[in-house]
Amino acid sequence: xKLRGKVWKFGSDVDTDAIIPARYLTxxxxxxxxxxxxxxxxxxxxxxxxxxxxxxAGKNFGCGSSREHAPLAIKAAGVSCVIAATFARIFYxxxxxxxxxxxxxxxxxxxxxxxxxxxxxxxxxxxxxxTTGKTYRAAPVxxxxxxxxxxxxxxxxxxxxxxxxx
Amino acid sequence: MTITEKILAAHAGKKQVEPGELINAxxxxxxGNDVTxxxxxxxxxxxxxxxxxxRERIALVPDHFTPNKDIKSAxxxxxxxxxxxxxxxxxxxxxxxxxxxHCLLPEQGLVGPGDLVIGADxxxxxxxxxxxxxxxxxxxxxxxxxALGETWLKVPESLKFEFEGxxxxxxxxxxxxxxxxxxxxxxxxxxxxxxxxxxxxxxxSMDGRFTMCNMAIEAGGKSGIIAPDRITREYVEGRCRWPxxxxxxxxxxKYEKVYSYDVSxxxxxxxxxxxxxxxxxxxxxxxxxxxxxxxxxxTNGRMEDLRExxxxxxxxxxxxxxxxxxxxxxxxxxxxxxxxxxxQIFVEAGGAVSTPTCGPCLGGHMGILAAGExxxxxxxxxxxxxxGHPESEVYLANPAVAxxxxxxxxIAGPGEVE
Numbered sequence: 001x002k003l004r005g006k007v008w009k010f011g012s013d014v015d016t017d018a019i020i021p022a023r024y025l026t027x028x029x030x031x032x033x034x035x036x037x038x039x040x041x042x043x044x045x046x047x048x049x050x051x052x053x054x055x056x057a058g059k060n061f062g063c064g065s066s067r068e069h070a071p072l073a074i075k076a077a078g079v080s081c082v083i084a085a086t087f088a089r090i091f092y093x094x095x096x097x098x099x100x101x102x103x104x105x106x107x108x109x110x111x112x113x114x115x116x117x118x119x120x121x122x123x124x125x126x127x128x129x130x131t132t133g134k135t136y137r138a139a140p141v142x143x144x145x146x147x148x149x150x151x152x153x154x155x156x157x158x159x160x161x162x163x164x165x166x
Numbered sequence: 167m168t169i170t171e172k173i174l175a176a177h178a179g180k181k182q183v184e185p186g187e188l189i190n191a192x193x194x195x196x197x198g199n200d201v202t203x204x205x206x207x208x209x210x211x212x213x214x215x216x217x218x219x220x221r222e223r224i225a226l227v228p229d230h231f232t233p234n235k236d237i238k239s240a241x242x243x244x245x246x247x248x249x250x251x252x253x254x255x256x257x258x259x260x261x262x263x264x265x266x267x268h269c270l271l272p273e274q275g276l277v278g279p280g281d282l283v284i285g286a287d288x289x290x291x292x293x294x295x296x297x298x299x300x301x302x303x304x305x306x307x308x309x310x311x312x313a314l315g316e317t318w319l320k321v322p323e324s325l326k327f328e329f330e331g332x333x334x335x336x337x338x339x340x341x342x343x344x345x346x347x348x349x350x351x352x353x354x355x356x357x358x359x360x361x362x363x364x365x366x367x368x369x370x371s372m373d374g375r376f377t378m379c380n381m382a383i384e385a386g387g388k389s390g391i392i393a394p395d396r397i398t399r400e401y402v403e404g405r406c407r408w409p410x411x412x413x414x415x416x417x418x419x420k421y422e423k424v425y426s427y428d429v430s431x432x433x434x435x436x437x438x439x440x441x442x443x444x445x446x447x448x449x450x451x452x453x454x455x456x457x458x459x460x461x462x463x464x465t466n467g468r469m470e471d472l473r474e475x476x477x478x479x480x481x482x483x484x485x486x487x488x489x490x491x492x493x494x495x496x497x498x499x500x501x502x503x504x505x506x507x508x509x510q511i512f513v514e515a516g517g518a519v520s521t522p523t524c525g526p527c528l529g530g531h532m533g534i535l536a537a538g539e540x541x542x543x544x545x546x547x548x549x550x551x552x553x554g555h556p557e558s559e560v561y562l563a564n565p566a567v568a569x570x571x572x573x574x575x576x577i578a579g580p581g582e583v584e
Contacts, residue, residue, distance in 0.1 A: 013352055013441060017549040022528040025201045026231060026238035028208075040551040060353035060386060064547060065528070066288040068205055068304040089357050089388055090288055094304035144188050144318065158310045159213045 001122040003080040003101060005052035009114035010041060012058030016091065019062065019070040030076035033069050037077040051078035054120070056112045058084065062091025071100040081120055083127060083138070085109040096145050097154040103127065103138035111136075168324040168419040169393055170359040173299040176411075177282040185323040185422075193223070194281040194298075194408075196311045199267055199524075200228035202286035204245040205305035210312050218253050219315030222407075225276055225285075226250055226258040227267040230524045235531040265496025265522040268292040268380060268464035273496055278402055278410030279394040284308070284317050289464050289546065291382045295375035296402065297394030297412060299359075302383060322388045323422040324359045324415075329366035331430030336474075336580045339374030340466060340544065340564035342366065343381040344435035345427070348445035356386035358422065361415065366429050367392055372401045373470035380465045381546050384442040434579055436542075437562035440550045448567060448579040455487070458541040459572040460553075461565050462493030462520075463527045466544035469499055471565040476508040478569035478580045479515045485575030490517035491533045493525060517572070529553045535560075542571040 018041040020033055027033065038045040038055075055074065061084035062070055071094050074082065081101040095102045101122050108127045112118060116131040125138035141149070151157035167175065171183050178189035198206050203226055210218075218224055226246045231239035250258030257276060264270065268289050271277050277293045283300035284290065286308040293300035303317070311317045327346060342362075347354070360382045367375070375392050382390030392398075394412045402410060433447035461467075461475050472494060484490045492512050494500040500522065503509050512519050525532030527545040535541055535554030540561065543553065548560035563571070566580040573583050 015547075015549045017528075017547070017552050021551050022201075022230075022530055025528075025530075026236065026242060028205045028242075040556045060356065063352060063386060064288065064383075064549060066286055066290075066302040066304055067201060068286075068306060069201075072205075086353065086356060088353070088386060090302050090304060090383075093307060097304060097306035142188075154306045154310055155209050155212050158313060162213055162215055162313065 002119060003052070003054065003122060004119040005054045005080050006050065007054050007056050007112055007114060007116045007118050008045065008049065009112070010055065010057040013060045013063055014041060014057050015064035016062055016067050016070040017064055020067065020073040025067060025069055028069060030072050033073035034076035037073040046077060049077050049079065052080045053078065054118050055079055055082045056109055057082065058109055059086045061087050063088035066090045068094045068098060071095045071098050075100045083108050096148055099153045105136045105138045108136035168359070168361060168415045169297065169391055169413045170299055170324055170361065170389065171321060172413045173280055173282060174319065174321055183321045185321050187321045189319055189321060190316050191282055191319050192316050193284055193311050195223050195225060195276055195283045196308055197225040197227065197267060197271065197283070197285035197287065197290060198308050199230050199287055200232060200239065200242045200246060201230045202305045202308065204242050206286055206308040206312065207245055207249045209306050209309035213309065213313045215313045218312050221253055221255050222257065224255050224257060224312055225271055226255060227264055227270060229264055229266050229522070230528065231530050232264070232523055233261050233521065263497060266464045266467055266524055269467050269495030269499065272296060272376070273498055275405040275407045278406040278408065279398060280411035280413050284311055288383045289380050291387065291389050292376055292380040292464060294379035294382065294389050294391035295372065297392060297398055299389055299391065301389045322357055322359045324361050325355055326361050326363060326421040326424045328424065328426045329362065329364040330426065330428045331366060333366055333429060333432065336434055336566045337432055338564055339370055339377035341432055341435045342429060343378045344437050344442065344445040344562060345432060347381065347385045347442050348435070350385055352384060352441050352443045353386040355382065357388055360385065360387045360390045362390065362392050368395065371470055372397055373468040376468065377465055381442070384546055434564055434567045436567065436577060437548055439548050439559040439561065442546070442548060442562060451577045454540065454561065454577040456542050456571055456576060457488065457539040458533060458535060459488060459490045459568050460526050460533055460541060460543040460545060461568050462495065463524065463545040465546045466565050467493055467495030467499070469502055471544065472499065472503050472508050475565040475569040476511045478566050478583060479573065480511050482515055482573045482583060484516035484572045487575045488572050490572040491520060491526060492517050493520045494522055496522055526553055542568050542577055544568050
């Protein structure tokens, strides 16, 4: 799968309250969450983001709360993937579980700029910046996580496991 | 092996585990709240199982937006209530009987030493204070664990934190953990287990230990843990609902890194906006005028916290420019505080005492900040917009500092009001 779009650049330690403020957690409707995605980091984001766009951020992206609403909001906003230097661990787990592709690459996170046109080959982790011509290799996805992705997320993976045990 | 590795090995049916190893681990308790459980319940119903793995070992605590603040939050709580009825779950807690989840579950004996707990709430790491492995996950992981009674985990590397010396007056678990996060940063323990040791920890009360482990996540930690001892035993004896086991780290256990702090001269700490790592000693705070003080939360809403606050507030008045909001962590804590006369002290001082709820900590309700307002809070996060308007500010501190600040209308140490 090739993911391609324009880059929205954020700094380090983007927390889950910035991704989706708790005042909107009285719903888990993805469309409603998407309307407030990144609101406290960039109030104009939700209105301007286009399908396929890519979020690039520094270290510790998604730190803070365990709310799955954070990757859900990003996915529902149309963002095709997130590239960061590192991810906070609960966000990392949640992103895989709900099917939001994420890639770890400190080099790409440092060098890619706001507005660049970037493409990611989800299968190989190859990141291409079409604006600068530079390429990067994301950290490989652990094999177990690949199984979850192949199954279409954690729930189909578990459902399959349950069916086999019956 | 470390205490963390031993607990994980025991729950994976293995003699030994190594950091980095992926395991399938049996869970002793899983937990969800009114924000995270509705998503988990929807996902659970997709799995195709007829029942939950164990009806006694699922805790549902609608503590975030309760007593429900609006129609939408009421609908969310209703999902939990109906799910609990459908599967006959005894550990669903209703308003009036519920407390803040991480104060409530240990108090109710639902977590014990050696247990493995996952919860769809990032502060699930609190239970490490009992010598349990516990960590936060998302809703989908909760759904899978409610069906299977197990979860996949990567065995974390452990970081050891040694605290030498004796703590001074008005210095406690909150100050130890804010100081630690200030040193290593908000991702200083990313994916790691934080093991807290040393004389200062051995002498720390159970409530202080809960506060420390609660904030392991604010350093990016997967878990925080303290080896169980006499203090732990006194807390869990006659309280735990099921058998527990004390684990300790071996003398030759491997740590990725060891940090040592002499804390005998540690001052109360204050974390400035907008990250918990921005901590500094109270003597270096300067003049910061405030509008609100919140005392409570899963970090500092326990008996000892209320006693500290009351000690400072007794016979004093809250500053004219300040709203003081106090939230006891559970109904039991509320009652105990009444019996000890603490509630009277708070109300006489001009504070508002609330029923247990997460409320203002996450900007939910019961004390939201307007643009430009500043709050001193005993909570755990001071992110942008955490307690309300994106242009408001939260300063994290211990309950004694929060109480002193409420009296003086600016961030202050308890020594200044004595």
